[in-house]
Amino acid sequence: MKKVLVAGAVLLLVASTAAAQWVFDADFCRVSQPHGVVITPDNKVWIGAYGRTDTMGGVAASVPLIYDLDGNLIMKLRAVNFGGVPDTLWNRCRGVALDKDGNVLYTAYDAVYHINYQTLECMHKIQPKAGASLTEAAMDANGYVYVCTVLGGNPGYIYDSNWELYSYFADTVKTIQRSVLVTPDGKNVFVGAIYAGPNGVRHYYGPDGPEGTYTLVDTIGTIIEGGTVIRNMWAQCLDWDPWGMMWVGTYWDNGPGDFKSWYQLDPNRGWAIVDSLCEPAGNPSQDPNPAPGGKIFSPRGIAFYEKDGVWYALAADFDGNMIKRFKNTNPYTGLVEVVNGTVVSSFGLMQNYPNPFNPTTTIPFTLSKPAFVELKVYDIMGHEVRTLLRQRMGAGEHRVLFDATGLPTGRYFYRLTVDGKVMTKSMTLVK
Template structure:
């Protein structure tokens, strides 16, 4: 009987494929001819207000026309209704804007929706807006500052401002556009990290970029007045793992060394020793429908670590805490798709009710469909917490500020302030405390102006927030 029970449980695990409350439902679409090949194709996904799914290709054309002298290849997006039927306007091969027709020869770099639900298509050197109902072109943006190379997926805030940049290692601005595609200025004048995707909070004050090849994870910027004050780096999310423990204070100093709050760690890139070092290399980042969780597609296993490669990871935007992972690592170009597998994620999008998630995979060149189970909620407020850390007041401050928090259970409490290099500035609390609400004052008189992080630790669990000291 016991053996039968174990087998039954094992069978359930094999057939349900539930990750963090997201259950694999089906392969929604696979680009023809790429079923068993490393096609390096899928590179954009969005869901419009009608529920239609827009799908962009990078290195594999969506259509072609044979002429007497040549073959013309098109890389415009495909469009499907929720049942998987391709719409008559799909694939979109040309866009006419202000009397000028552009043929979509260039690979798709990303898809997003603007505040009205219209489609933002990024290609090399340009950003287009497409009417989601007709498939017709509406606007086009080019920038001599960004240049003609590969651009990122666009980020959009609730006011309709659009954020766009170039995918480069050598530097370049992150631009802010008004809803009508006119430039507001630079969000960041020069940024040297490779980022295939940008995301922005609904209020436009927090900007996130995903950095690959350098192991900095998700980089978080902040501006108190978007479009007026430039964004400055605040912290990172998911940038360092040692034995699975996240510490956003660790700083990458060279190819072989990282320096943290408590220790300096030598990197073992062969993964032959424990604790092992690994990095989050987000090929895509997407903020979930509730605006409280950011999803990051960790890249192929051989580019990351032997345990965590090729998965989607969900992080709490407020605390940086990893909530769960989605998918199983799979990156064998000689094998057909395995249900629930992730090879090289490049985009995520949700139905209007937030109950269906669509993920695209660069290696498998497909769209997979996932259903929300009763066990998951993208609203982090539904995650049970036994303590709360609140924003300091006043903020900004000079030179003192008050940090409030509450705890529901007795335990060992630590409240520590760090500078942006991860150095400990002040320990405000380090003792056992009873349940209740508390306030502690931080005096920055002896410290430099700038951004600081304060972190509350309750029996090993952490929350952190930022505060600004201005003289």
Template sequence: MMKTNKIIALLSLVLIPMMASAQWTQDTTFKATDGDSFFENHGVAVDGQGRVWIQSYYWVTEDLITQRDLGDDGVPDTISTGAIYVYNQDGTPADFSPLIDIEYEDESTPADTLYRRWNGESYEAMSGRGIEADYNGDIIISSFDRLIKISHESVKAVAKVVVNGSSLTEASADRDGNIYVSNVAATDAPIYKYDSNLENPEELVTLTSGFSRDFQVSPDGNTIWWAGYTGPGVLEYSREDEFSSFPTVPDTVLRGYKVESFDLHPQTYHLWIGSGSLNDVPAEGIQPQTWYAFDYATLGSDETRMDSIQWAAGADISAGYDESRPRGLDFSADGQTAFVGVFNGLSTEFDVQKFTTEQVYTSNEDENKNEIPEGFSLEQNYPNPFNPTTNIEYTINQAGPVTLKVYDMTGREVATLVNARMSAGEHVVSFDASNLSSGVYIYSLQANGVRLTNKMTLIK
């Protein structure tokens, strides 16, 4: 009997943009700007009820009637301000959108206006700096130098902290509810860790250079990826456990990527990064305006692209790209819907796009995620390495259409081994690679809504 194989299903999407374009489809019915005036996206987050929160950078999208009358004309001042817009996944506005100010659950803390602040003399403008959903689906807003945590159930603030320094990055969160943030300008700036109530700050590392809109923390809080998108790649700070210190000198991974946004896939925990733009051009072979996924456990040694989503450019300005800069990404809880946002999307009619996939995501990374349905498996080929033939065994739990394909590491399909309706049970397929060169290849099985993949090595 073959052993149950729990290979992470997302490996089937290893295959760079040409493969990913067949997996992720833009839902053009989602147009979040219909009836709203937000622009210059600075963050996207999906809350615990599946609603999509969109943050603009600027503060001139709405009008705010103040409680002051600076002109002494008996009429309260009306000033321009910004808002956060919240949508259901079908693109209809949530009933509480737009959010211009935030009320607090304790009913005693004064409401916070998100984009304007009275400094004693004038209405100070504050930009939107990022928006993140934590593992409970609550929303963390970076509003210039403040972090505000909002319950996705009450849509009221439950915590706030003013962080030392100037403009903040987008926040990140770990599985225990701790919240992390830093400053965009990273010279001598610390990365702060707060508890889930935005209290008990701790300085984890001191950044020495770089300029980042966003960064990402691993689920266990023991690895930090700092973009510094003006630098050579992503800086990785990694410690052994929560009782250890982070190194002062990080590793550099994902060289050549100019990252402005990060996210972790909610099912596979693959690390997704924005590749860069025409403003910050990535290295040769990396497509701008694209989000790529990686197995973060192998960064620095194996940086195979596991998946990708490309922004649907609105104009052919330069080699099919436009001015847009990848600035926001988040997924639905099942990982099958992605929302991506860009800054400077001047040639599109909206700054946030929705993509969907029929991919069923399963993983064995930890006990919190679903396993592959019983009766499905894709075994390691044998022999492996091989020259030039090998056998591939798989099992399906019910009859139906089956495809088994082989790809090279650039995503090019090199063989179709099965493309037919197959009976339930165990099957063995022989693969002859006589016409291929030595190297690592990916074989991918798709059947009954489940996709599994594995790697094999040809040595001649």
């Protein structure tokens, strides 16, 4: 689904002429009730499962699974070392996310584990309320952690960078939810509401971030006209993509006219739906299961990576017991300009070379006319790590050297902004 915004004779286009479609590529791996998927900076795929994935001491357990990008199982992470003591990861997963440095936030029932993706050590662990199932957690750029319980009636918790309880983004979260997202500045917290009447993405805003008070200001996604719900968006899971767009996963068991898929929402366009991924598969107890091809029953996490100029999405299907892979040669990353029906290519961003690199690489781009240019580098979590250019430049070919000395191994994104229009590509630092 794409939207077109009209401004006089100039169109700001979000359509198939500007961005390609996500198409099904393959079944990545079969997992019992997957409940989250992330890709760490070393290109490992971490999958959490609500269903049982292992047996320990004759007892079924739900341990994290770690794969490579080709779908080969690397290991089952049965335990982590926390404070010098082994802590078994046997409980059912409720969500997986990444922190600001690419480490793993793993929710297992009523606890969140903070796991170093390189050493597999548990750096922190919190248990806000014993026996109360938690959502997927989120971290802002300053290291504050945000989480709440699945069932309503408890606060929206904020923990500081030492993982001590610091504040609340809500005194009482009244809905049922599985995911929490936060913007890097900590001022905007999003909670995916389900079974809540008008479902959707609840937006809490605090102008001072964790230092102040948050207010519920909006419900995103669900269409309400004149106080009547026209189309519900059951926000089963929420994830950011590499371009700062929010992906909302809805599922099969809702009204006939409600949203049933993965949807990409653009915060710069008033949270308009700008793209979608997969087809609804129907009822998992009545229709073919696992769902064939690009169909999904119940989204429960999505992660993105780029390889050889093609973008891939790994999407978890809870009721289909599958991680599915989709691909796109030109995903939506923002608006492009169209004049008199023609897409304007006022600039071009090429792949860096060499890639992978260590520690320097060259980023080439072209301008068809003089323009104000900004070239920035971001880490896998979308945090800015370097500004390479911010100036007006002339038409022609340009090359910028990027020196990554001091940065850790992993995937990075370089974003070129030309007179307000944006293009993004990824690169890999290998030491």
